[in-house]
Amino acid sequence: MKSSPFxxxxxxxxxxxxxxxxxxxxxxxxxxxxxxxxxLPPPIERFEFETPKPFGYxxxxxxxxxxxxxxxxxxxxxxxxxxAKGDLNRWLSxxxxxxxxxxxxxxxxxxxxxxxxxxxxxKMLTIPGFKLRFKQGxxxxxxxxxxxxxxxxxxxxxxxxxxxxxxxxxxxxxxxxISSENAWRLLxxxxxxxxxxxxxxxxxxxxxxxFPRRSFFSRANSRLKKVQPNELGLALVxxxxxxxxxxxxxxxxxxxxxxxxLRPEFKEIGPELEWFFxxxxxxxxxxxxxxxxxxxAALKRLCQRCVELERG
Amino acid sequence: MRIIKxxxxxxxxxxxxxxxxxxxxxxxxxxxxxAWINRLLSGHDIAIxxxxxxxxxxxxxxxxxxxxxGRYDEALATLxxxxxxxxxxxxxxxxxxxxxxxxxxxxERAEQMAINDALPLAALAKQAYRQALALDSQFWDAKYNLExxxxxxxxxxxxxxxxxxxxxxxxxxxxxxxxxxxxxx
Numbered sequence: 001m002k003s004s005p006f007x008x009x010x011x012x013x014x015x016x017x018x019x020x021x022x023x024x025x026x027x028x029x030x031x032x033x034x035x036x037x038x039x040l041p042p043p044i045e046r047f048e049f050e051t052p053k054p055f056g057y058x059x060x061x062x063x064x065x066x067x068x069x070x071x072x073x074x075x076x077x078x079x080x081x082x083x084a085k086g087d088l089n090r091w092l093s094x095x096x097x098x099x100x101x102x103x104x105x106x107x108x109x110x111x112x113x114x115x116x117x118x119x120x121x122x123k124m125l126t127i128p129g130f131k132l133r134f135k136q137g138x139x140x141x142x143x144x145x146x147x148x149x150x151x152x153x154x155x156x157x158x159x160x161x162x163x164x165x166x167x168x169x170x171x172x173x174x175x176x177x178i179s180s181e182n183a184w185r186l187l188x189x190x191x192x193x194x195x196x197x198x199x200x201x202x203x204x205x206x207x208x209x210x211f212p213r214r215s216f217f218s219r220a221n222s223r224l225k226k227v228q229p230n231e232l233g234l235a236l237v238x239x240x241x242x243x244x245x246x247x248x249x250x251x252x253x254x255x256x257x258x259x260x261x262l263r264p265e266f267k268e269i270g271p272e273l274e275w276f277f278x279x280x281x282x283x284x285x286x287x288x289x290x291x292x293x294x295x296x297a298a299l300k301r302l303c304q305r306c307v308e309l310e311r312g
Numbered sequence: 313m314r315i316i317k318x319x320x321x322x323x324x325x326x327x328x329x330x331x332x333x334x335x336x337x338x339x340x341x342x343x344x345x346x347a348w349i350n351r352l353l354s355g356h357d358i359a360i361x362x363x364x365x366x367x368x369x370x371x372x373x374x375x376x377x378x379x380x381x382g383r384y385d386e387a388l389a390t391l392x393x394x395x396x397x398x399x400x401x402x403x404x405x406x407x408x409x410x411x412x413x414x415x416x417x418x419x420e421r422a423e424q425m426a427i428n429d430a431l432p433l434a435a436l437a438k439q440a441y442r443q444a445l446a447l448d449s450q451f452w453d454a455k456y457n458l459e460x461x462x463x464x465x466x467x468x469x470x471x472x473x474x475x476x477x478x479x480x481x482x483x484x485x486x487x488x489x490x491x492x493x494x495x496x497x
Binding site for chain 1: 317318321322324325327328329331332335336338339342343345346349350353367368369370372373376379402405408409412415416419442445446449451452453454455456457458459460462463
């Protein structure tokens, strides 16, 4: 049976149209995919590998590498992908590894290697590279840290000469003398502090009688101790003089309120002061020149209280 | 208020005096110990009681003295006592001296052709120097002596390989000690 040419032609146009649409869809999909993928930043946005000079090393030297990595948010470094501290091989060890998050997306890794290679001549060595692994959910991302080559030099001539005596090796290390700097510093500080606090205490206890500023009653007290019981007038004069010196001018009973303004600490012995001025007035102007043991004791007590107030 | 002020002053004064007495005592000790160190380093021994109650520095000085007098075992025992004491730079010195102790013995054994005795001693010397350098990477004497130790071992390995095939199997136990082929430490 022969198929109709018309029908055949129709089928052919239809399939051509389908192919055309499919192509357009494919092109658009590809375009969208490319556009979307360009919009997303790469998982590792910045990778810096900072190394020191690659020459001039000798046995025992330390080499520091710094790696700075900036990642997209949500990407975390897997600490297990870092090389382990300790011996990497028989001539290279990792002395220190520091991982420091500099900011939210920025990680700084510092690796300190130590070399224990004794070359016979200047030799090139290579610190092996490794892969840093990051993860974002189930997705794993890798960043290669490249290997790094450097030269190491000998510090000793080829032959080990023993004939010249002990020069084949360096001598024993002798201990340095123990430093007394710290002890001297602490000793000075404690001495200064002790001296200051001791002097201040002595001042407060009135041991500096000749100190001009605040020792009027201390001196008066000392003088009172030498006064005989029959010299009450002299005792009263001594106490009056102390008050006058403290007040910078003669002090009378009617000026006590003014005195309290200048020396408020003396307000607490107001009644005793009242008694003193009344008693003094009676003694000198009231024709009552005699005094008993009670008055003497009260006068001494007053002077002692004044000494205490004077010291603060 | 006055009582509080005085109490505070008394506390400061007492504390200051206490510190003063302690530091004066410490200074006296330092002065004595430095005198002992100087005596030991000038080649004169001191009483063992002084060493026992002395600081690690005194013990290190005595270890140096003992080694100079050829009393190796006593020097080794003294060094082992202070291995983990003191500051990192002091520990580096102790380990360096320990390395020197083993290196000297390595050379002595090698000269007596006791290679199997010398190899482990050389390994111990290298280990001690490496530890010293890990503590102080700028310790140039340790760098120098480690290189010396690394030079000595390959020569001895070569001698062992040539001389005695039977012994060679034993020395292979120590092939963790770097040394050969040429160019390697």
